[in-house]
Amino acid sequence: MRWPLVWRSRSDADxxxxxxxxxxxxxxxxxxxxxxxxxxxxxxxxxxKFTDATIVNDCLTDDLTAAREQLAEYSGRRTVGEVLEEHDVHRKALAAAIDAGLDRNWEQLIAAAARVHKAAGEWMADHEAEKRRADGLQAQLDDALGLNAPAVDAGSSWQDRREQRMKFDKPTAAEEAS
Incomplete structure (x- = not known):
């Protein structure tokens, strides 16, 4: 026999x-x-969660801006009906905020939104790092299995071009139906 000689037991072990x-x-x-x-x-x-908090914050800011504009418009003089109407609007906004679980003061709401935003950024960074790690592992697996070889790329679409079916090919769903 000529070199290289490969023993079966070594080949099986490898x-x-x-x-x-x-x-x-x-x-x-x-x-x-x-x-x-x-x-x-x-x-x-x-x-x-951050989006929900931002929406509530924007709505409450818009309501506060409208109330300030009304106060400026009346120059500090309002009728009883206007005060009651404004109170009713604020009561409804507060009830909606309580139902949504946002019945905190502004500092707490802003701090909670900042914490959620920071956590989302950290999670997205962790996600990107894990994605890069998983992509690296996938590339290593592809290399280990030999899927990056030019022969694999060259033969990747041969079945799409083949028109005649062999006797051992499984029938397609359309062929089974007919």
Whole structure:
């Protein structure tokens, strides 16, 4: 026999090691994908909370601006009916804020919005880092499995171009229906 001589037991051991490494990389990739999905869910939740707080803040700011304009318009003189109407508007706005769980004072509301915004930024940064890590693991897995080879790229669309079906090909759904 000529060199290189490969023993079957060594070949089987190398193949088993490669398969074990591939399985480990797949598990790590799946864990990274799960973690990335959790970060994305947390970021979306934080973003929604921040958006809700911002909407309430904008509405209350608009109401306060309108009230200031009314006060300036009346120069400090208002009728009893106007005071009662304004009170009713504020009572309804407060009831809506309490129903939404936003019955805090302004400083607390602004601090809560800032905390949510900061947490959303941190979660998005963590999400991007995990996404880059998962993409790196996927690239390593593709390299380990040989999916980046030119032969794989060249043969990727051969089935799309093939028109005749072989006897061992599974029938398509359209062929089964007819």
């Amino acid at each position: 193949l088993a090691a490669a398969r074990a490494e591939t399985a480990r990389l797949r598990l790590e990739r799946d864990a990274a994908r799960t973690e990335r999905a959790a970060f994305r869910t947390a970021a979306v939740s934080a973003s929604e």
